[in-house]
Structure formats: C-alpha cells, structure tokens
Amino acid sequence: GNSVTQMEGPVTLSEEAFLTINCTYTATGYPSLFWYVQYPGEGLQLLLKATKADDKGSNKGFEATYRKETTSFHLEKGSVQVSDSAVYFCALSDPRGSYIPTFGRGTSLIVHP
C-alpha cells in the first residue's frame, strides 16, 4: 500500500534560518505529491504540489522537488519567518489508490524571533 514518512518534530529554528523537512513516500502507481500547512485551530491548506517526476512545486518561498529515484519530496525554505510556525504535512495522491490522499504524520515547525 501507499505510505508517507516525514521527519519527526518539532523543528525549532531562529528567524531567517534555512528549513528542510524531509519526506519520503511509497506508492504503487505514479502519484502526485503535496505539502499542506496547518495553522493552529485551522484545517489544512495546500502549500505546494508536484504531479510528475522532476517537477518543482513552489509557493510563498517554500519549494519541493519530486525525486522519483529517491522517492522523496523534501520541503525547503531559504529564510523562515515567525509566521511560518505551523504544522506541515507531506501527502500523496495515487491513481492506483483511487486518488484517496495519504498523509504523513505531520512535522511541527517553531520559529523564534
């Protein structure tokens, strides 16, 4: 079956530091890959996505590249802000899984001023 593994948190950084959150996946088909963000008391919002190998998704300074050879989709940002503090979820949607989303366990990011 499909699965998503992401690094455990919390990840604690100072403002303007470089961020990497690792994500690897297992899928039976050729999935689309996503990063979602959840702010306190809210639902999840799509942050970025990539639909095929070597695609790079980007949004709000965050980016992630679909690496089929390493089955990875790591999230990066060059300079984090306090307002980036949230929980980040890596996910996939696989046509062989009827496109039912599979989520990782979430990684909490805390950015200090």
Place this chain on the structure above:
Amino acid sequence: EADIYQTPRYLVIGTGKKITLECSQTMGHDKMYWYQQDPGMELHLIHYSYGVNSTEKGDLSSESTVSRIRTEHFPLTLESARPSHTSQYLCASSGSLGNTEAFFGQGTRLTVV
C-alpha cells in the same frame, strides 16, 4: 480559496447525546473525506465517499456513520457520544485526474463531557 464549510466549529456535549457534524462543499467534488486528528497531529481517515450514495470506512475504526445523499453534503453522525469521541474532526474534498489536491474545512472541535 477553499469552498468547504464545517459546522459547528466548536461543540461541547454531554455523554449519550446524538450529534451531527455538518460538511458542505461548493466545488462539485466527487470525493469527500472525514478525518479525526489526535493531539499528536496525525490525521486518521475514518470515512470517505466516491460520490452520491457511496460511503466507505477508512483506516481508523469509528463508531460514527456518514451519508452522501447529495454531492455537496457529507454529514457525520454519532448516535451516542462518549468522552472517547473527544477530538478534532476535519472534512475534506477532492476532484479527479489532474486536480487531486484535497481542500479542507476549518474543522470541528468536539468535546464530550
């Protein structure tokens, strides 16, 4: 901006009461989902639907039930609430083929006392 709505946002209810959590979307999505989110952030899929008159149980066993009589509406019902049902419930929907990202409601925080 996501057009998926959950009501109520917060609910405190006594043990044994029957409750219905509402979820509606205006995007015409075929697929809809209910997730239970524990304090450790992980999302657990409890129910999903491929379309009208389709309902399936998810990975996490739940005493709740769902119905899908209309495309836009996917309510979740607990016949007799218990303290163990206390949790955050998230509703989501997604389209098909090239548009498979999930859109989430803001969630319902349920407390059973």
